[in-house]
Amino acid sequence: MPSNNISESALIKRISRKITTDASVACGIGDDTAVLRYSKDKYMLFTTDMLIEDVDFTSKATAQAIGHKALACSLSDIAAMGGIPKYAVISLGMPKENAVKFIDGFYAGLTTLAKQFKVNVVGGDLSSSKKIVVDVSMIGEVEKKKLVLRTGAKPRDIIFVSGPLGGSIYGRHLTFTPRIREAHYLVHNYKIHAMLDISDGLSLDLRRLCSASKSGAIVYEDLIPLSNDAKSMDEALHMGEDFELLFTMSLREARRLMQKRGNVYKPIGEMREKEYGIKFITKKAQEEVLKAKGYQHF
Amino acid sequence: MPSNNISESALIKRISRKITTDASVACGIGDDTAVLRYSKDKYMLFTTDMLIEDVDFTSKATAQAIGHKALACSLSDIAAMGGIPKYAVISLGMPKENAVKFIDGFYAGLTTLAKQFKVNVVGGDLSSSKKIVVDVSMIGEVEKKKLVLRTGAKPRDIIFVSGPLGGSIYGRHLTFTPRIREAHYLVHNYKIHAMLDISDGLSLDLRRLCSASKSGAIVYEDLIPLSNDAKSMDEALHMGEDFELLFTMSLREARRLMQKRGNVYKPIGEMREKEYGIKFITKKAQEEVLKAKGYQHF
Structure with missing residues (x-):
């Protein structure tokens, strides 16, 4: 429910009004992913999803499950455009305690799904954080006619x-x-x-x-x-x-x-x-x- | 300082050992950005940076400054490869209170810098969060010979x-x-x-x-x-x-x-x-x- 006199979609509209893009952007803010012109017969898709502890999962969720969900949400956005996933970068903020164990589980969950859908995990960022926060950004592509x-x-x-x-x-x-x-x-x-x-x-x-x-x-x-x-x-x-x-x-x-x-x-x-x-x-x-x-x- | 019996670079090595990528990835985890094959004479660059309140900025930082820094960090990674920035997606988690005011300031700072370097902001994700957390993912490109x-x-x-x-x-x-x-x-x-x-x-x-x-x-x-x-x-x-x-x-x-x-x-x-x-x-x-x-x- 809107809790701040303004809904999420109104916030997104407010943001997109301030943003101008060039002609290479076929579709910017407002759909499941951005749609970018990059070759004769294909569009590039570009999307990001952030998951935050206590909002998108509880502290009871396993590291493996969090890794799975983080990648799955971005994959779902690519699917919604009729696209094929290609590359992902992963930002991960987590407490210093048990970081190694958490990372092992997280990447086990994430890479299992990545292999299943042939996504290349090509980079990321690690940060210390009191609460777990994950962001997955993904590049995909779609035949122009199938978008x-x-x-x-x-x-x-x-x-x-x-x-x-x-x-x-x-x-x-x-x-x-x-x-x-x-x-x-x-x-x-x-x-x-x-x-x-x-x-x-x-x-x-x-x-x-x-x-x-x-x-x-x-x-x-x-x-x-x-x-x-x-x-x-x-x-x-x-x-x-x-x-x-x-x-x-x-x-x-x-x-x-x-x-x-x-x-x-x-x-x-x-x-x-x-x-x-x-x-x-x-x-x-x-x-x-x-x-x-x-x-x-x- | 390493505080967990393992350094950040050891953690990154640990992650990259578990990850396999296909031949389209010229350079994956380990440099400032990923380097992807996508046209005859250019590489695509792909990077992500996460900023977290109390780690990368204090609660005294203005929304405008946070927006500026978030984009600037990813631009800096693209620069380090000799590249040109093209597209960015922005994930933003923040408290519900004053969300509208924060978003206005944040995007004012971010878009001013985006215009300066001709970056297209093409999407994002909004989330409620106790602490402010921002993730900027960026696509760039570089002439193969200039990488x-x-x-x-x-x-x-x-x-x-x-x-x-x-x-x-x-x-x-x-x-x-x-x-x-x-x-x-x-x-x-x-x-x-x-x-x-x-x-x-x-x-x-x-x-x-x-x-x-x-x-x-x-x-x-x-x-x-x-x-x-x-x-x-x-x-x-x-x-x-x-x-x-x-x-x-x-x-x-x-x-x-x-x-x-x-x-x-x-x-x-x-x-x-x-x-x-x-x-x-x-x-x-x-x-x-x-x-x-x-x-x-x-």
Whole structure:
């Protein structure tokens, strides 16, 4: 919840208004990653994610899990653009006590995932800090024709998620597999109109997608796949940390996807005109406004 | 000082032993930035720097100064490779209280410097945090022929610094100008054998340069240019945060540099064979071993 008379998205808008970029920047602040022009047929992707103890994980999380999550969050951002990860640099602040043991565990978790997705870890920065803080910055690339932004959703698009939602913070947020392969499958076999990864909760991230695409949406409680970890539909809607893909495509494409991979990708609703707003249809067929109650830092 | 039975450089070696990279990585962990193959005549540079409250700045530092320093540290790393900065992403953790005011000041300081060096700020991450923590990751590029590593210093090379040293932490570390232009001048007009930026103190960073180049060195107290802020030669040797360039070139090139820009670039000594070690000649002509007492996080 906004706690400072200004929301996180308003803060980001405030920052981006002050920043000018040159023509090599195809897409700057505001999507999951920056999109940079760098070769004839590919864009470079550039993203960063910071994780802080007591905010993104508790002191109970193992060093290995923290290393895994730190890399996985940036991988998830690259996936959300339809991209392939290439290089990562890792900044790590931690207490001096047990630094060696922590670093060993942290890098064991991180490099296992890095190998799985062929990411080169090419540098970093070590710092002493009372609380653990990690930042992973990642360079990726995407074929120009395969790039997916948040901005391209169209009214009557079908809205999909790549997996069940809710309850991630009970454990899954430390062990999740970023949806690189799923995104690759999707952008190479279907025309995806808009995509992002659900990091702060379906309700908030759907609002971001709608806002970027200047559209409304309708989602059905009946259709939202609930994770086994979720204690309620509210957790699937608002809890965040799911790191599943949220994406939209035409009805025609949607039919094809459901036929081929309907077991994985679940339709949850439909895009609407902006004026319609964002609505939630309960199991009792009641229409409610879907309020964005996802996690906000500010 | 190492405080954990293992030094920072030993920690970095420990990490890099666990990491494998593919053939596109010309230089990974261990220099000021990573060096990546990406076009026929240019390398991509990729670096990250984390700054933490109470470690890299005190709570008295203004938001503007923190923004300036955060970007300047990464620019300094790009400079140390002979490179040109291109893109930056900014992660910022800060207390919820006064977030808007802090962000305004922080980005004012950061964007002023970004404009000066034509860096595109293309993304970032905002997080709530008790202590302020900033991470700047930067992509740069360098003509392949102009790349300078730490590894190329040769015995009998002359060792230079790009400006006076010492006393930076009394204020200059928050306002310094990264040596992008100086590095550009150097690599375009001279054959530089090895270079880095002095972030943790001359004694420690010279040791890093010697170690990477498998060489020794001799430096003369008489020759080390003392900053007006420095209270003693010890501060010039060990205090760190100078962010001046430390570089080596042949005597022939050195003569040319001294003739043309001897007012700026000061020779402080000479490279030696590895077996010689690293020696310091005092004003009284006494030979001492130059101990690395620069700042170490671990």
